[in-house]
Amino acid sequence: MTSLTGSTAATLSGTVAPPTVQAALLGSVVQIATLSAVWLRYTSVASCIPDPRGCWHDPWARQVLITLTICLSLWLLSLRTIRSKGTSDPSIVDRLWSILPWLYCWHWYGSAPTPRGLLLATLASIWGLRLTANFARKGGFSGGEDYRWAEIRTWPGFDRGWEVFNLLFICGFQQLVILAFSSPAAAAASSDVPLNALDAAATALYLLLLAGEATADRQMMRFQTEKYRRLRAKEPLGAEFGRGFLCSGLWRYSRHPNYFCEVAIWWAFYLFSLAAGLPLVNWTISGAAFLTCLFVLPHASLDVTEVLSSRKYPQYAEYQATVSRFFPLPPLPAGERAPMRPVDAVLIGWFCVGLAVTFFVDIEAVLVQRPDLYGLDAAHTPLWPPEPCVRAVRWWSAADPLMHARPVWFRAAIWVEVLVQAPFYAVAIYAFVRQRSWVRVPAVVYATVLLTIMPIVLAEQYFGPHASRRPLLVTAVYGAYVLMPVLLLVRVWSVDVFPSTPLAKRKAAGLAGGEAAAPAARRVRSPARKRA
Structure with a gap:
């Protein structure tokens, strides 16, 4: 992509070694296969295999066929630049990123008009028109290859496998991701559930994130415009512009606030599938999940941008x-900020696991009052936790009867986990990542509470009326809830948990x-x- 503000030559070495072309191609195949498996298993696409012509009457299946045609057409179109430039130019994919999603949404609304479908098509259009205008202001439609593809083309081995990578990842997988994160609009088109409070909350969140993305883009555009104006006029840059990159405004809190808002926008879009009556975890979640991976995984968009x-x-x-x-x-x-210790990485992993276990598994014991009636009537089938998690609890109950019996004292312990331990996990993740010594007091409280509760739980497992018939397995699982609090206590034993290191010494x-x-x-x- 040609920038209308200006460009800065790369003079230093990068920070991340690139992947091999074999790894990149394998990743593309795995991601395409996963998306395809989800759609074949949970949507009407499977009916296209025996009768492709019959799918033309189904809005979602029809759009899948159209998108596959677009993938192939974009690849063939990108090959036309070989004669003039010596290489293919897939940048047309980037120029369509902000255009195709709202076209898809209007297609589904036109196929089955509903108030929710109209709302989603309108929201997607607001996003798309703003992003397209911003892309045009930066010179995205003025020609030239996007700088990220030019960078990736220089990676070892990519010169030989470029056209396969272009077909599978750039023209293939990315187009399927666009369709996937737009798919909640397809789910809304087939729903007769009226607009509700969740629609209103999702709309407010969507617009808030859209405003955040617009603010980040506007701050960056103003910075780059002024920086290159001063360079061309040979005026003093000063400390702010002499640094070369923006680190104020929203860019003070995230190195990529525009990317964060972009990803979060489509998670907010996913909420409309829940408002339309789909389960909490449904097939449309694949779009937001894969979009997140497209930005944050190693060697993904964030890494390429940061290397440059x-x-x-x-x-x-x-x-x-x-x-x-x-x-x-x-x-x-x-x-x-000192380098992260291995023990801190282990503890952060434990806190993340604790959050997931609390809100996806253990919370079932207090929200599902009658496990035997779960799924039979609405009164005993709460929205949360997701059904797969409830099935997992039932499976584990074979080894841990306490999870099925759930006496009063056990439910009280789960409430302590939800109201005390889980908030600590969230606070501790932040504190250990950002190295804040004030985490010592809440860490001691958390560890003390857990080490008080676990002997009671283990005594019930071994000697109580709900004793487990697989004590070794239960000990192996629950033992972590004893060892990790002890490890945490040892780690925060010193008052200065994260001693600061003077910058000059570092x-x-x-x-x-x-x-x-x-x-x-x-x-x-x-x-x-x-x-x-």
């Missing part, structure tokens, strides 16, 4: 050390965050690049 920024700007490494990569968070003071030691050490670190990890 780190080559242009010497101070970008310090920005990376103090500002959250994706989720908006308060920035760290410069020079206070520079001298060559640790991350110092400008003097950062370029050398980048060069060590960077792959060899071809010379033109």
